[in-house]
Amino acid sequence: MDAPFLSVRKLTKHFAPTAFSRGPVVRALEDISFDIARGQVVGLVGESGSGKTTIGRSVLRLIEPTSGEIRFDGVDITSLSAGPLARQRRRMQYIFQDPFASLSPRMTIGQILTEGLDIQGIGNRRERRARAEKALAAVELPVDAYDRYAHEFSGGQRQRIGIARALTLEPEFIVADEPVSALDVSIQAQIINLLRDLQVRLGLTMLFISHDLAVVEYICDTVIVLYLGRIMEVAPAAALYARPQHPYTRALLSAIPSLDPLARQGRQVLKGDIPSPAKPPTGCVFRTRCPVALDACAGIVPPLRATSDGHLKACIRDDIA
Amino acid sequence: MDAPILSISGLRAVFRIAGRDIAAVQDVDLVIGSGETVALVGESGSGKSVTSLSIIGLLPKKIGRIAEGSIALRRRDGTVTELTGLDPESLRKVRGNDIGMVFQEPMTSLNPVYSIGEQIAEPIRIHLGKSHRDAATDAVRLLAQVGIPDPDRRARQYPHELSGGMRQRATIAMALSCDPTLLIADEPTTALDVTIQAQILDLLAALQAQRGMGILFVTHNLGVVAEIADRVAVMYAGRIVESGPVSEVFTRPRHPYTAGLMRSVPRLGQATTLKAAGTPLPTIAGNVPSLALLPKGCSFAPRCALAVDACRTAVPPLFAATSTQQSRCLRWEDL
Numbered sequence: 001m002d003a004p005f006l007s008v009r010k011l012t013k014h015f016a017p018t019a020f021s022r023g024p025v026v027r028a029l030e031d032i033s034f035d036i037a038r039g040q041v042v043g044l045v046g047e048s049g050s051g052k053t054t055i056g057r058s059v060l061r062l063i064e065p066t067s068g069e070i071r072f073d074g075v076d077i078t079s080l081s082a083g084p085l086a087r088q089r090r091r092m093q094y095i096f097q098d099p100f101a102s103l104s105p106r107m108t109i110g111q112i113l114t115e116g117l118d119i120q121g122i123g124n125r126r127e128r129r130a131r132a133e134k135a136l137a138a139v140e141l142p143v144d145a146y147d148r149y150a151h152e153f154s155g156g157q158r159q160r161i162g163i164a165r166a167l168t169l170e171p172e173f174i175v176a177d178e179p180v181s182a183l184d185v186s187i188q189a190q191i192i193n194l195l196r197d198l199q200v201r202l203g204l205t206m207l208f209i210s211h212d213l214a215v216v217e218y219i220c221d222t223v224i225v226l227y228l229g230r231i232m233e234v235a236p237a238a239a240l241y242a243r244p245q246h247p248y249t250r251a252l253l254s255a256i257p258s259l260d261p262l263a264r265q266g267r268q269v270l271k272g273d274i275p276s277p278a279k280p281p282t283g284c285v286f287r288t289r290c291p292v293a294l295d296a297c298a299g300i301v302p303p304l305r306a307t308s309d310g311h312l313k314a315c316i317r318d319d320i321a
Numbered sequence: 322m323d324a325p326i327l328s329i330s331g332l333r334a335v336f337r338i339a340g341r342d343i344a345a346v347q348d349v350d351l352v353i354g355s356g357e358t359v360a361l362v363g364e365s366g367s368g369k370s371v372t373s374l375s376i377i378g379l380l381p382k383k384i385g386r387i388a389e390g391s392i393a394l395r396r397r398d399g400t401v402t403e404l405t406g407l408d409p410e411s412l413r414k415v416r417g418n419d420i421g422m423v424f425q426e427p428m429t430s431l432n433p434v435y436s437i438g439e440q441i442a443e444p445i446r447i448h449l450g451k452s453h454r455d456a457a458t459d460a461v462r463l464l465a466q467v468g469i470p471d472p473d474r475r476a477r478q479y480p481h482e483l484s485g486g487m488r489q490r491a492t493i494a495m496a497l498s499c500d501p502t503l504l505i506a507d508e509p510t511t512a513l514d515v516t517i518q519a520q521i522l523d524l525l526a527a528l529q530a531q532r533g534m535g536i537l538f539v540t541h542n543l544g545v546v547a548e549i550a551d552r553v554a555v556m557y558a559g560r561i562v563e564s565g566p567v568s569e570v571f572t573r574p575r576h577p578y579t580a581g582l583m584r585s586v587p588r589l590g591q592a593t594t595l596k597a598a599g600t601p602l603p604t605i606a607g608n609v610p611s612l613a614l615l616p617k618g619c620s621f622a623p624r625c626a627l628a629v630d631a632c633r634t635a636v637p638p639l640f641a642a643t644s645t646q647q648s649r650c651l652r653w654e655d656l
Contacts, residue, residue, distance in 0.1 A: 047514035048485070154608050155365070184364035184541065186605035189585045193601040211514065218592035218602055238593040255519040257544030259586055261567045269523055270516045273484045289516075 003074060004035035005205050006059065006173065011068035013054050013229075024278045028054045029229045032068070033304075038172075041199060041206040043216035043237070045252075046226030049277050052209045055226075056175040059207060060092050061085060072173065090120045093166035097178035099158030103150035109136075109161055110146040116169050128168075135164035139194060156187035163194065167202075177209045192219055214256055217241060225249045228285040229277055231304055235311040246313045247320070248286045284315070292317055324395050326502050326535035327353040327376070332390035334368075334375045342388065343613050345371040346559050348636075349390070353503065353535040358526075360538045360546040360567070363556035364582075366609055369539045372556070373507050376404065376537070377420055378412045394419060397502055418448040421496030421534075425508035427488035430495075431480040437464070438476030441495045448499045463494040468524055486517035490524065497528065504529075507539040522549050543586050547571055555579045558610055558620035561639070565646030575648035575656055578621045581605040619650070627652050 011032040014025045029051045036042045044052040057063045059070055061077050070077045072088060080088065093116075096102035103112055113132035117123060123131065133143050139160040150158055159179060166174055176195065180188040196219050199206055210216045216223055216237070223240045225233045225248065233246035244250045254268040270289045275281055281288045287297040294317070302314045332349040335342040346368040353359045361369040374380050375387055376394075392404040396419040404415065416422070424430050432440060441463055442456035451459065457476070464472035467490040480488055489509060496504055506525065510518040526549060529536055538550055546553050547567060554564040555576065563576035574580040584603040595602060607624040610616060616623055618633040625632070631651055639647040642654075650656070 047516065156608060184609070185543070185582060186364060186585050187608070189587070189602040189604040193604065196601070212587075214587040214589055214592075217587065217589065218596055241590050241593060251516060253589060255515045256589065257518075257522070257542065257548040259544055259547050259571060259583060259588065261547045261571055263547075267519060269519045271520075273486055273517070274514065 002037070004071075005038040005040075005073055006036040006207070007069075007071040008035070008055070008059065009033050009069040009071075011055065011058060011070065012066045013051070013058060013063070014066045026278045027229055027280055028277055029058070029065075032229075032231060034224055034231070034234065036205055036207065038205055039203050040222065041208055041220045043220035043223040044207060044209045044226060045211070045213050045216055045223055047211060047252075047274055049228060049274055050226040051229040051277075052211075052226055053177055054229075056094070056177050056207060056209050060089065060094060060175060062094070086120070090116075090122075090169050091171055092173045092175070093169060093171040095162055095166050095174060095176040095179045098182050099155055099162050100150075100182075102162055103158055105150055108147055108149060112150070112161065113146075113165050113168050116165065120169065122169070131168050131170075132164070135167040138167055138198060139164045154187075155183050156190060159183060159187075159191055160194070163191075163198070167198070171204070173205045173207075175207045175209070178211065179208075180215060181211065188215070195219060212256075213241075213252055225252065228275065228280050230285055230301075231312075231314060232286065233311060233313045233315075234304070239309065239311065243309065243311075245307055245309075245311045246315050247290050247292050247317070251289075251291070292320055323355060324393075324401055325352045325354050326357075326395050327351070327537065328391075328393045329372075329376070330391050332372065332375060332392065333388045334371050334380060335386060335388045336381070337384045337386075338613065341613075344388070344559055345385075345612060346375065348560055350561070350639075351537075351554060351564075353537060355395075355502070355535055356529065356533040357552065358529065358536040358538055358550045360540060360550035360553045361556060362540055362543060362546050362553055364541060364609055366558070366612060367556040368559040369541075369556050370507055371559075373505050373537060373539050376505065377416050377422060378404065378407065378409075379416075395502055397500060414448070417444045417496075418499045419502050421499070421501035421504045423489070423492050423496045423504065423506045423509045425511045427485065427492045427512075428480060430492045431488060433480055436477050436479055437483070437491050441476075441491070441498050444495065444498050459498065460494070463498055464491065466528070467491070467494045467497075468520075469494075485513055486520060489513060489517075489521055493521075493524065493528070497532070497534075500532065502534055504534050504536045505539070506536060508541070509538075510545060511540070511542070518545070525549065543571075543582060555582070558615060559612060560620065560636075560649065561647075562621065562649045563647065564639075565643070569643065569646045573656075575642040575646060575653040576621075576650045577625050577627050577652075577656065578605070580656060581624075627655060 013029040014027055016025050017023050046052045058065045114128040117128045141160050180191050220237045223237050227248050232248045251270045272289050283298040284302050287293040302316045304312045304314045329351040334346040335344050363369045387405050393401050395401050438460045441460035445451050445456040445459050461472045461476050469475050469490050510521050550567050553567045553570050554561045557578050563579045622628040622632040637649050637651045639649050640653050642648050
């Protein structure tokens with residue numbers, strides 16, 4: 001079997017207090033391991049503080065992991081110096097959540113799209129423009145967008161520009177961080193269809209981050225469910241929705257309001273708040289809100305184990321599966 | 322029968338932009354009875370928030386105003402007050418008193434330098450004339466009612482010491498402090514995680530069952546509407562395009578926009594089927610039109626697969642599709 005395209009091993013990130021901030025160490029990620037095969041889309045799903053964005057940024061080394069290893073196409077990203085890292089980065093791109101904050105209001109779309117090429121020293125001016133125009137076409141925007149400014153576009157169109165910016169470098173791997181969360185419902189589906197189409201057509205490998213389980217189902221092959229910096233469950237998308245194994249995944253699915261007004265009843269509502277990552281519970285981090293927690297759950301951090309039907313889950317309650 | 326809690330008719334709210342009045346909301350009629358939850362649902366720029374801001378007289382001061390229409394509120398003492406054209410002082414006596422408000426971002430509704438208890442007690446002192454001590458006792462009781470554990474201690478804490486969900490509970494306690502007849506909840510769960518959203522929706526439903534207030538629930542999330550509302554009004558480009566009981570509108574939408582919106586919402590399990598079949602997710606083509614450049618006729622016509630020439634000549638009236646469901650579509654019978 002081929003080596004995975006992206007391989008994350010024992011990734012841990014602690015944010016220590018700085019000279020300007022007091023308080024305890026924030027344990028954003030603990031012992032995260034997963035693989036993405038070339039051409040696959042893996043979804044990272046979780047609520048606030050689950051660490052999904054921290055994983056996305058660590059993978060591109062936009063933040064420095066505390067420990068752990070990230071291999072991209074066989075190269076250990078975590079130990080690279082600036083020069084070789086920059087060369088790897090041209091193969092990896094990031095799509096941001098907020099299409100208003102992530103596009104400079106003072107640059108033309110053309111400048112935004114060619115900036116990465118400029119930095120990487122790719123092509124001459126004419127070639128860079130040609131690449132940018134190709135990217136605009138790929139995201140179904142008119143070519144004349146090149147000389148216009150971000151404010152002239154709607155939210156959905158701006159997100160298309162953000163995607164085009166990621167495409168100009170012709171990357172092989174993309175981290176899409178909540179790319180549709182800021183968009184209206186009718187536009188969300190357009191952007192997901194576009195990303196899926198590009199992913200298939202260009203053979204992209206993708207890490208797709210979202211707080212919304214319903215959004216990732218269409219685009220992801222595999223879904224990783226996170227809670228307070230730890231992986232709770234990993235499963236192929238279809239299996240995760242059909243047969244969630246971890247009590248947290250079940251609760252998360254159950255909390256999504258259904259369009260069927262008759263389905264109001266029977267929803268499982270988790271009690272309490274998400275604990276602070278500065279003071280995570282001992283043992284299983286989910287146990288303080290878990291409807292099926294036992295005393296034993298406080299004692300050990302449940303390891304991620306394979307279940308009989310091909311999921312990975314971090315839960316000691318095998319009897320409830 | 323009692324008069325409705327809220328009765329809006331012919332509301333038109335305009336913004337003065339570049340020397341021109343642009344209607345953010347027009348032809349809006351809406352009635353909320355006591356104990357009833359009505360959801361106003363729509364996408365960005367549909368006018369749902371402008372409608373709720375019109376009720377409480379908080380349109381942006383220099384540029385926004387109510388150009389036409391009436392907004393009548395039944396108050397706690399049973400009298401009915403016309404809110405449009407009320408002077409600022411009288412309006413202040415209604416706001417936070419007969420009308421409670423909860424907004425999207427609890428941190429912007431809470432003052433960081435006052436304790437939670439002080440902030441809940443303030444409207445009780447101002448509107449109900451209670452003493453500091455009585456208001457403080459009431460505040461602790463309200464915190465307990467909105468499900469905040471250890472309310473005595475929490476009342477002495479400051480907003481930054483509470484989680485997002487707890488803060489939203491505190492703003493709900495503040496909104497309910499004067500026992501309002503109408504609660505306006507404008508995207509109250511949008512900034513919250515989905516497991517916390519479920520808690521807040523349950524809380525609002527329970528509080529309404531106890532108190533019998535009317536709720537105007539503004540949201541972009543159709544799932545939340547199905548969860549909490551009795552009736553729904555769907556807005557598009559400043560107008561209500563469809564309204565009726567949630568059970569009717571969601572099982573049989575009579576406006577192509579509502580139908581398109583319902584299809585666009587990702588449903589658990591459905592995407593797997595579509596993906597296996599190689600079919601894209603259903604979408605609504607195009608973008609929401611700018612309010613300054615609305616097309617002639619039906620605003621949705623440029624994006625509508627059912628549009629015919631007649632749709633582009635005049636704005637369709639609201640048709641009674643059933644005795645309870647209305648649609649602003651010439652072709653509602655074809656849906």
